[in-house]
Amino acid sequence: MNKITLLIHCKDRSNIIASVTNFIAKEGGNIVYIDQHVDREQNIFFMRLESEFTIGNFTTDSFKESFKNTLADEFEMKWRIYSSENKPKMALFISKYDHCLYDLLGRYNSGELNLEIPFIISNHLDLKPIADSFKIPFHHIPVTKDTKNEAENKQLELLEQYNIDFIVLARYMQIVSGKLINKYPNKIINIHHSFLPAFVGAKPYHSAYKRGVKIIGATSHYVTEELDAGPIIEQDVAHVSHTHSIKDLIAKGRDLEKIVLANAVKLHTDRKVMVYNNKTVIFS
């Protein structure tokens, strides 16, 4: 039994849904999940579809070839097909904060995440013992102003060597350069510790405290070249009051950050996120 997930977007027009479902039927597939969305402002059609194929000689490659030459061409679709056989490979970038790391590795360990973590990269050694206790290779790549370029080359080398599919910045605290971003477009997930677009940049909890907000938040988004301005995948908030010091906000925020980041990682690895126009369509 082969199972594929198909993600499509294209200009909206009549009969796309019927055409696609027909195509799948002809190829011998049984659709087990279908969801679609039309952005009426932009006139763009989005679809996510899961199909099972029992026919012996089905291969993802031949399906791709067939799809590409017929429907994809006809409707000028942008599309991706994922086989359920391949677990996405995630690289984890960390620094000194451990809460997202513990949370992700705890979930990974218990089988909650459908992915592989070939290695962890950090610019500091502080969290190496945690990586060790989970038996995940840890690469210490220090980053200074002078070595930033060199460090990034080392990172890229590792990413390529292990065929990494996507990167998670689990409170990495470093600005990632355009070189990396362009190599992994909509494939670098960051967790920002505010409800974006409020409090872009450094020290958002300090800014939240100063403004006297009654809610704080966390936002997981894909990294783009503009700081904290990439497509938002997931957000959540918590209520706070005047009794909370900055330290309290940071502590409360940690719980938001780890849950929001974990949810974003799950949505991404389940192929439920489509990006366009700097926004996301989440088929959940």
Next chain:
Amino acid sequence: MNKITLLIHCKDRSNIIASVTNFIAKEGGNIVYIDQHVDREQNIFFMRLESEFTIGNFTTDSFKESFKNTLADEFEMKWRIYSSENKPKMALFISKYDHCLYDLLGRYNSGELNLEIPFIISNHLDLKPIADSFKIPFHHIPVTKDTKNEAENKQLELLEQYNIDFIVLARYMQIVSGKLINKYPNKIINIHHSFLPAFVGAKPYHSAYKRGVKIIGATSHYVTEELDAGPIIEQDVAHVSHTHSIKDLIAKGRDLEKIVLANAVKLHTDRKVMVYNNKTVIFS
């Protein structure tokens, strides 16, 4: 341009989605929305589909006829088709509490609700001035132990006379009899002032206070013969603390009740709710 909403459920098997989308295409329809769900425990397939028909000689009736004789028969579907031309007619049953009434009528007045309210029924006269100010006919049908049956007959008469599609009990405070329920199966929406299944029955805020819960809730559900045990449409909760008296819980609860009930009414009138096995599938 005709627009229909089609709701289907049947035993799950291969190729349902492709068959339905094909059928719609052959009938000249363009699917603008499709959503589906499979209950893997019960092996039941659910689908909600919106389709537009531009062909001049399309009628909902002929479509129904055709659908019934082909697909519906083949897959042994249970199905409903709604034309967007028909606004559902809602009867509002109230008693002495006004918060849900103000909220629903305010929304109705501002055009937020896609429905008609031919009349309001109450067992008390207290809220008549509100009905009057919104210019909605108000029928006072008192209910006592002795007159319960007679009162219900009057209610049924009005419901039939105005071709009512569904009933909303906006804190009606009376138990509705099986006669009414059987006449309007999954068409009587109640708001219960607790997060069901906690605190079934009378005085849930008192029970919540006594138990010392830290959250209170409200639940909108379809009425079935078992008290507060019907299919849940919508729920929401609010955090409370030891500082809240029973009176405070009631006040906080009112805000939950009116929002939860309004949301349930909208889901119902948008044909987004399917009921099976005493549960709901909400295509939102």
Next chain:
Amino acid sequence: MNKITLLIHCKDRSNIIASVTNFIAKEGGNIVYIDQHVDREQNIFFMRLESEFTIGNFTTDSFKESFKNTLADEFEMKWRIYSSENKPKMALFISKYDHCLYDLLGRYNSGELNLEIPFIISNHLDLKPIADSFKIPFHHIPVTKDTKNEAENKQLELLEQYNIDFIVLARYMQIVSGKLINKYPNKIINIHHSFLPAFVGAKPYHSAYKRGVKIIGATSHYVTEELDAGPIIEQDVAHVSHTHSIKDLIAKGRDLEKIVLANAVKLHTDRKVMVYNNKTVIFS
């Protein structure tokens, strides 16, 4: 039985709490509620205290005089004393949106709000029928670029004539001038339709839609001269998704706006809000 609410803030130092509670005891009062807060960054002490006095010759005025000449002087306190006998008088400023109006008047009517509404001011006539149905005097004061100053004078005249204590802008949609703000410092409550500081200014739902946020919010704050930058009283949020159009966000937002505004009004009239440093301390 007289009951007063005392609000104090001053530089933090030792023994303030004991001194105040002692003073109340000597005056014959029984403290029924006490809450305090210290802002450790600014070193400011805040206190809210409710006390009952049964002694026959107690008057709020003599208590004030005594408090002023002793404790208030010694600790250089800023303070306010409210007698529970006086209901605050609220002026309601509205424009064309009716959801906050219906919500506030519904609560007012059912006795949920501890205040009086001597009149409603609007720059449009659209909502006059609602004011009429609740039997609240409605003053139509149109505002154009040319008549803005004159309109404000008329408003001020009414506010003074009726001894208005505070103003609520229930989606008034006009920028209030410094003249009014200075006359009612921390006494003009606005509802802004975003989770501030995100989306300051006009059309926040459009901006939220464009940015692709996964939560929208509403913020109630005191009006200061800087637009949407005054002390925040209350905030709440709701989850949204790519399926929500701008119109959907606006509809969902209405429910947030009315609840958040009503909560802010209640906190204000219950004398639970203290303002300093452009932030609020909420003793709830």
Next chain:
Amino acid sequence: MNKITLLIHCKDRSNIIASVTNFIAKEGGNIVYIDQHVDREQNIFFMRLESEFTIGNFTTDSFKESFKNTLADEFEMKWRIYSSENKPKMALFISKYDHCLYDLLGRYNSGELNLEIPFIISNHLDLKPIADSFKIPFHHIPVTKDTKNEAENKQLELLEQYNIDFIVLARYMQIVSGKLINKYPNKIINIHHSFLPAFVGAKPYHSAYKRGVKIIGATSHYVTEELDAGPIIEQDVAHVSHTHSIKDLIAKGRDLEKIVLANAVKLHTDRKVMVYNNKTVIFS
């Protein structure tokens, strides 16, 4: 500088607050935090107070003696005094689920929790490696029907040997006997995977799925002899839909459970919880 936390409850009557604050002042203390609550139904007064003492010859013991013989006696108070010098000692009881364990140990490691964990007890060996990686002694005490009594004696021995202050059942999955409960009244914290009082007992996620609820929850409470009926410390909920399988509910619930349990542990160790009448007063 000595700092104490004082928790009081007694029958409500006049001048308690003034009497206590006076007493503290006379003893040379400076009150830095005061909060109080009156249960008007039961007529019980509750107070939590933090005070700093700079006088050289202050001791918690002499303060206790003095307080006991004067105020406590006069007002017939039930009271507890904690010195900030003593970190509470927590015993962790676990079984096979690791999410609460990882979460608590991660927080413990990063210094977020103000407590000590002398040891972990489990009836299974599965999670020993996690305890080892955090370098916390792990005691394997298997529990079977036949050995239950013997196992409990071993537990009690360890608890006494290490002067354990309170016990946390982090998904321990065993019913704790009356012997243990009576020895640690309101000192055994459990996490139940439902919003109590809904779904008491085993398999609450299965029951929630069956009932078709739209919210699931988690509840942390003190253990009493009646199953899942003890005083509730903290609750939280998450929205779910028909798309969630039981497995999904369990996964979503894990995130609730770990946050709710961690919050309850923090409230308990910060001495912010008072219990009476099978309910809690939470001074947060």
